[in-house]
Amino acid sequence: MPQPTANGARQASSISIRSLHKAFSSKMTALDGVDLDVQPGEFFTLLGPSGCGKTTLLRIIAGLEQPDRGSISIGGRLLDGVPPHQRSVNTVFQSYALFPNRNVRDNIGFGLQMQRVKRQIIQQRVQAMAEITKVDDLLDRNPEQLSGGQKQRVALARALINEPDVLLLDEPLSALDAGLRGQLQVELQRLQRRLGMTFVFVTHDQQEAMVMSHRMAVLHEGQVQQVGTPQVIYEQPKTLFVARFMGHQNIFAIQQRNEDEIVADFGVLKGRFAAGSHILLREEALSLKAGVVEGHNRLTARVEECLYRGGSTEYRVLCGNARLTVRSHNLGQALFASGQDVTIDVAPEAVAILPG
Amino acid sequence: MRLFWYATMLFLYAPLAVVVLFSFNAANSPARFAGFSLRWYDRLMTNDALLLAFKNSLILGVSSSLIAVVFGAMLGYGMYRFRHWHLHWLVWLIYLPIVMPDVVYGISEMTFFVAMHRNFGIFEPGLSTMILAHVSFQIPFVALLVHSRLLVLDPLLFEACADLYASPLKRLRYFLIPVLWPALLASFLLAFTLSIDDFVISFFTAGPSSTTLPIYIWSAVRKGITPEVNAVAALIIAAVGIAGLAALVYHHVKFRFSHSVKT
Numbered sequence: 001m002p003q004p005t006a007n008g009a010r011q012a013s014s015i016s017i018r019s020l021h022k023a024f025s026s027k028m029t030a031l032d033g034v035d036l037d038v039q040p041g042e043f044f045t046l047l048g049p050s051g052c053g054k055t056t057l058l059r060i061i062a063g064l065e066q067p068d069r070g071s072i073s074i075g076g077r078l079l080d081g082v083p084p085h086q087r088s089v090n091t092v093f094q095s096y097a098l099f100p101n102r103n104v105r106d107n108i109g110f111g112l113q114m115q116r117v118k119r120q121i122i123q124q125r126v127q128a129m130a131e132i133t134k135v136d137d138l139l140d141r142n143p144e145q146l147s148g149g150q151k152q153r154v155a156l157a158r159a160l161i162n163e164p165d166v167l168l169l170d171e172p173l174s175a176l177d178a179g180l181r182g183q184l185q186v187e188l189q190r191l192q193r194r195l196g197m198t199f200v201f202v203t204h205d206q207q208e209a210m211v212m213s214h215r216m217a218v219l220h221e222g223q224v225q226q227v228g229t230p231q232v233i234y235e236q237p238k239t240l241f242v243a244r245f246m247g248h249q250n251i252f253a254i255q256q257r258n259e260d261e262i263v264a265d266f267g268v269l270k271g272r273f274a275a276g277s278h279i280l281l282r283e284e285a286l287s288l289k290a291g292v293v294e295g296h297n298r299l300t301a302r303v304e305e306c307l308y309r310g311g312s313t314e315y316r317v318l319c320g321n322a323r324l325t326v327r328s329h330n331l332g333q334a335l336f337a338s339g340q341d342v343t344i345d346v347a348p349e350a351v352a353i354l355p356g
Numbered sequence: 357m358r359l360f361w362y363a364t365m366l367f368l369y370a371p372l373a374v375v376v377l378f379s380f381n382a383a384n385s386p387a388r389f390a391g392f393s394l395r396w397y398d399r400l401m402t403n404d405a406l407l408l409a410f411k412n413s414l415i416l417g418v419s420s421s422l423i424a425v426v427f428g429a430m431l432g433y434g435m436y437r438f439r440h441w442h443l444h445w446l447v448w449l450i451y452l453p454i455v456m457p458d459v460v461y462g463i464s465e466m467t468f469f470v471a472m473h474r475n476f477g478i479f480e481p482g483l484s485t486m487i488l489a490h491v492s493f494q495i496p497f498v499a500l501l502v503h504s505r506l507l508v509l510d511p512l513l514f515e516a517c518a519d520l521y522a523s524p525l526k527r528l529r530y531f532l533i534p535v536l537w538p539a540l541l542a543s544f545l546l547a548f549t550l551s552i553d554d555f556v557i558s559f560f561t562a563g564p565s566s567t568t569l570p571i572y573i574w575s576a577v578r579k580g581i582t583p584e585v586n587a588v589a590a591l592i593i594a595a596v597g598i599a600g601l602a603a604l605v606y607h608h609v610k611f612r613f614s615h616s617v618k619t
Contacts, residue, residue, distance in 0.1 A: 064515050084518040085526075097516040100509075101535045111520040114530070158520070 012041035012198045013075035013088075013165035015061065020070035022056055022222075030056040031067070032222035038166075038200060040075075043192050045201045045209040048219035049245070054202045057219070058168050061200065063087045074165050085114070090159035091168040094175070096151045098143035104130075104154050105139040111162040125161055132191070133157040149180045156188075160195070169201045173208065185211050206246050210234060218242045235282070236352050243280050243354055249325040250281040251354070265322035267299050269346060276353035283325045285350030288315065288336060289343045299344040303336045319344060372593055379586035396587040403584065409572035410588075413552055416483060416568055420490035421547035425540055427491070428498025428547075433532070435499065436506040454496050462560035465489045469561060482563035489561040490554065494547040501546070505539035 015038040022031040030053045038044045046054040059065040061072055063084035072079050079087060090111065098107050106113075108129060109122045117125075130136040133153045143151065152172055159167055173181045173188075189212045192199045203209050209216050210230035218225045218233060218241075226238045237243035243251050254277060256263035261270050264279055273279075292300050301319035313335055315326045326344060336342055379397070383390030400406060435447060453461065465485075472479040479485050513535075517527045533540075555570040562571060569588070576585050 062515075062519055064518065084515070085521045085523050089519070091516070091519045093512045093516060095510055095512055097510055097512040099513060099516070099531065099535070101531075101537075110517075110522075110530075114521040114523075114526055162520070 012196050014038060014040045015044075015072065015074050015166060015198065015200070017057075017061075018071050020057070020060065020072070021068045022053075022060065022065065023068055029222050031060075031070075034070070034219075034222070034224055036217055036224060036227065038198060039215075041196045041198055043189065043199045043201065043212055043214045045203060045213040045216035046219055047203060047206060047209040047216050047245075049204055052219040053222040054204075054219050055170055058091070058170055058200065058202050061166065062089050062091050062168055064091075088162075088165040089168060090162050090164040090166075091170060092152075092155045092159050092172045094171045096143075096155040096172075098146075098151055098154060098158070100143055102143075103139070104135060104141050104143070104146070107143065107154055108135075108139075108157045108161055110158060115162070126157075129157045129161040133160070148176050149184065152176065152184065156191075160191075160197075164197070166198045166200060169199060171202055171204070174203070174205070181208075188212065218245060220245075237280065238355055240278055240354055243278070243352075248280055249283055250286075252279050252281075252322060253277065254279050254353075265320055266324060267320045269297055269351065271297070271348065271351075273351070274353045274355070276355045278354040280352040280354060281324065281346065282350045282352070283314075283327045284312075284329075285347055286324070286326045287345045287347070288317075288326055288328055289345060290336065290340070291343065292341055293343040295343075295345075297346040297348075299346060301342050301344050303338050303340045303342055306335060306338055308335065315342075317342060317344065375586050376590045376593060378583060379590040381583050381586075384583065396583040399584050400587050400591075405567070406569075406572055406584070406588065409567045409569045412483060412566055413569040416486055416490060416558075416566075417548045417551040420487045420494060420551050421544050423487070424491045424494035424498050424547045425544045428495040428543060429502045429536065429540060431495060432499040432502030433506065435503050450496050450499060453493055454500075458554070458556035461493060462489075462557040465492070465557060466560040480563065481561060481566075483566040485561045485563070486558055486566055486568070489557050490551045493554075493557060494550055497546055497550065498543040501539050501543040502536060505536055509535065 015036070017034055017036040017038075020031050020034040021029075023029045032053075034053070034057060046057060048054045056065060060067050061074075063079065063082060063086075066081075074087070074089065099110065102110065105126055109126045112122045112125060126139070127136065130139055133156050135150065135153045135157055138146065138150060138154070143154070146154065152175075155172065169188075173184055176184065185208060192212075201209075201212060210233075213230055215227065215229055216233060217227045220241045226233055226242050228236075233242065234246050237246055237248070240251065252264040252266060254262055254264055257273070257275070260272055261268055262273050262279060266281075269279075289298075299319050301317040301324065303315055303317050304323070305316040307314040307316075308330075310330070312327050312329050315328070315336060317324050317326060324344065377389065380392050380394070381389050382393035382395070431450065435443065435450075465488075466481075469479040469481060469485045469489075473481070479488075513531070514527065517531045522530060552569070555574060558568050559571055559574075562568070567575075573585055573588065576582060
């Protein structure tokens with residue numbers, strides 16, 4: 001059990017995961033040697049497409065699934081073989097899993113009731129937690145009378161009220177519509193910063209992961225591809241998979257790498273680059289100029305498509321043998337028309353080399 | 357269309373009305389109505405054999421239903437819990453007794469009990485063998501109701517319980533039983549109804565001292581329909597009617613209440 005700190009709040013716990021393996025059958029490997037360290041008080045996101053093993057990893061942390069090999073410890077305590085009801089870990093499930101036979105008040109108080117907390121104290125804490133999660137006017141309703149967003153808040157309150165060492169969230173926002181989702185992303189992030197609790201969040205949405213996380217791990221086929229801050233993962237992806245998954249469009253195989261230049265489908269870039277298999281040009285860091293302008297690391301191209309998106313315009317341009325995407329912010333400049341000859345200015349910060 | 361409706365209602369309720377009417381018949385004969393009288397109800401209350409049969413029916417119904425609910429619920433839960441094991445053949449085996457003709461079932465039970473009694477000295481025909489026989493045909497119904505209730509639950513609810521510090525025993529007490537309560541009550545009532553109603557299986561498994569109401573009525577009617585039997589039938593009709601009305605009112609009130617909360 002974690003020790004309470006001087007101000008009454010509980011200290012956040014770290015998680016360490018060592019060489020975790022899990023296979024559901026000989027053909028279906030969910031986790032293939034996962035090592036991760038989550039810092040105390042961190043908002044940590046497991047990001048990946050469906051079937052990458054992220055939910056399995058979350059379920060193993062909760063104790064709902066047993067690993068084939070490997071271990072998990074929370075706050076330095078090894079959790080091998082500890083059943084879920086004896087772990088100080090709570091989960092917000094994707095479908096919320098609110099008890100249909102209990103009203104909102106009794107749903108939120110369930111965990112405390114199971115821990116034999118006095119009824120009077122449960123009432124007080126339910127009230128306080130309901131105010132934090134803004135469900136205090138719904139306490140007497142039944143789950144079927146709640147909207148999706150309300151259910152989500154109740155599920156969150158039901159988990160948070162137990163003050164667990166770690167809160168696990170399994171795609172809790174994926175069932176909500178876009179507007180509400182954005183709002184709850186901000187609220188959830190604020191709440192985590194305020195409580196200082198360790199959150200492990202699972203999502204397949206890279207935007208959501210970047211908005212909310214301190215750090216994130218990208219998973220693919222049961223393996224951790226990369227761990228880092230959203231900025232590092234987005235700007236310096238280590239593998240082709242991470243780069244594609246983070247939404248990058250301009251990824252090209254390096255055909256030739258000389259001492260001070262790189263050759264790819266789009267042409268030649270001068271400079272001393274790290275060794276790697278692929279080169280990434282970030283679409284929003286490239287800039288377009290009208291006409292053909294010679295200069296350092298400038299590529300001539302022709303506009304094929306122009307997609308106006310309000311805040312920005314996305315151009316699909318043909319450059320050498322390659323198609324590139326360039327996104328330019330609409331700051332009042334004239335748009336380029338399709339068919340127009342343009343020059344792409346490749347700034348050094350737009351380039352990343354993928355080692356893997 | 358309307359005519360059809362009246363005809364249906366007539367066929368359904370006219371015989372019941374006749375039975376009730378003749379239970380108040382002052383005359384002894386079912387052929388004519390000779391004025392209002394409560395004498396058959398009076399006779400009823402002093403007929404020890406009939407009262408004993410009624411008591412036997414109640415004992416049989418309540419105890420067999422209670423046992424069947426416990427075991428049937430366990431079976432239903434097991435079928436749900438291990439649904440990934442491809443137990444369709446087992447499920448089929450469990451449901452077979454539901455469609456089995458009562459006569460076949462009754463004869464089988466009787467043969468079994470008699471054989472057991474002869475060889476091992478257990479299962480002497482009587483109320484206990486009847487309870488066993490009733491439990492065995494009630495269990496599939498209970499299992500069916502419980503299983504279908506579990507199937508509509510979110511499977512994550514079980515995990516949510518465990519995640520929220522509920523030990524297996526607490527999961528049973530604070531989640532499974534409360535959530536299954538309506539299904540358990542419904543299956544108890546269904547099992548009870550089946551038991552009270554059953555004649556065929558009871559007849560084959562009964563002993564000399566364990567006459568139930570249906571068996572008593574059957575033997576009474578063999579000697580000719582007496583207004584006394586009519587009085588019993590009328591009382592049962594009244595009981596069922598009151599129970600049905602209570603259920604209707606309860607549902608109406610509950611529906612109104614949940615509706616008013618929502619808006």
